[in-house]
Amino acid sequence: MGNTGNAGAEETHWYKDTVLVMVDRAHVMPFILCAHADASYSGRKDIGPLLNRCIHDVRTQPHVVQYKSSLDQVCEFITGANEDAHRMKARYRSTGSFYPNDVVVKVIESSILFRNVANPQRVVLCASGKLPISAFEAMGTLLGVAPFAMLEYALTGALARHSTLYAKARMLDALFGGDLRNRSGAAAGWAEKLLLQATKEIKQVTEDDGEALADVAICFNDEELLRTVIMPTVMANTSQTLFAVGFLFCWGHNAEAVFQQHTFHSVFDQVWSPMLADFQIVPKPPPPAVALSESTAKNIVGLLFVLDKQGLPDELHALVTSIVRRSLPGAKGDVLLSVWMRVINSLAPLAVLKLHDSIGLFYKLLYQHILRTFVKTYVGLQPTPHRGWARPRLACGCRACWPVNLFLASITQQTETFSAQKDDRYHLHCMLDDSGFDGTHETKRTYREPQILVVTKRDRVKGKYDAWVGRCRKAYDEIQKFDQDGLRQLLGAELYEEIVEMRSVCLHAMDAPGLEFLNRRQPVQEVRNSPAPPPAAPAAPLARVGVKRKAAVIDLSGDSD
Ligand SMILES: [Zn+2]
Known part of the structure; x- marks a missing residue:
């Protein structure tokens, strides 16, 4: 009891270990939710455990009215709080204190499964920003449970926040259990309409849209749509190499099973030539800078695999030539690292497998050029050890x-x-x-x-030199990610050693402090002829590399003949 007759003591502070609070059953939830009502600047309290508890109670004992009512109140509370946050955001342009979207996803689930909130669209529409793919997965499970009319408005709103065709297609995939081709029921018509509209409205394509367009074409499996809607968009953007590569990769990979052979090949050929004619992995003028997405390397490798699977040696040759002649010469270090090194790393198993085929030569060409350019551009020439101390003079000739x-x-x-x-x-x-x-x-x-x-x-030289050693180390680590035997075969023994030891960028082969990890062999012939010496203890794994390599080359050439 409080110290006045009217008000009880507040439950925020007490001085004992335990406190027993007796609350009227009807007021339990409001009492607990009080603690969550304060949307302070530090964000909202984690309501997840409470929500989970309520969902658990209803799941395990669905007949208890009290549990349903509790869950209802919690969901309503979260929805109301997000609506408030929305209003605050609109009015004061504050960031708003939203419940995170994983909580929203759970509210969506319970609101329809238990029919506790009449309007699930409220929950979706007042969520902050783009709902994650898990929200669409969750709503997907509801497609069969709730009438689609209950979901349509919310789904349309949620999807509208994802702006690219690629994102929309991914969300719809999730909605239909991971593959839009499994669509059915009333939702199918809705999804088709939406996707079609998004496809028609594409103005500026992104790299990922190429893949998405191929997906849409395959998903609809409609020649008319392909001819009148999709192909015009694709053909208008073939100069965007990354977009076209993404399309060709996805098309080449998946369309054969869906479309007729004739259509499959004709689409591929139509896109192929203009793509190759404008082949450019990074656009030349700096603005507008197009960031390379994570998909870039994946799409290029994917296309190379398609060319192999389809048995198209001329196309492979043309693509490799384009890469070597047009993309590598101007490529910056970070592009070489994040795109081209990844490409040849993922491609390695195939390249090694095809090494003795007629197309093996093209792969070799690709590896040789990419690795050479990588070392030369990414690492760069060793800074000159000559310390020129001369600096510009002061623009004054006074006595001082x-x-x-x-x-x-x-x-x-x-x-x-x-x-x-x-x-x-x-x-x-x-x-x-x-x-x-x-x-x-x-x-x-x-x-x-x-x-x-x-x-x-x-001392300018020291900083430069240390940075250069750092890049050497990074490049060395990247190269070590490859299967070294395969790499040696692809490069040829001589170039392999040149690359691994970074000879092309070291001015003084034996006078480069900090590069001990490269473990260069002395340029003396005796190592080659003597039996492998026991490696020195601390540097054992690296020390062996130089010697064992030689032996392996002999073995392999013996096997292959
Ligand atoms: Zn002076």
């Missing part, structure tokens, strides 16, 4: 600046001290700052004037 200028012009001096009076020091500090001098200038305090000014030029 003169000795400083001498020092700045010196190619051998990194640091120098100058004795200077206060005014001169001030002048020198200003001049050095204004000239953009790369280094430090400090007054070393002594007991009396003139005091000492210490000027130090920054």
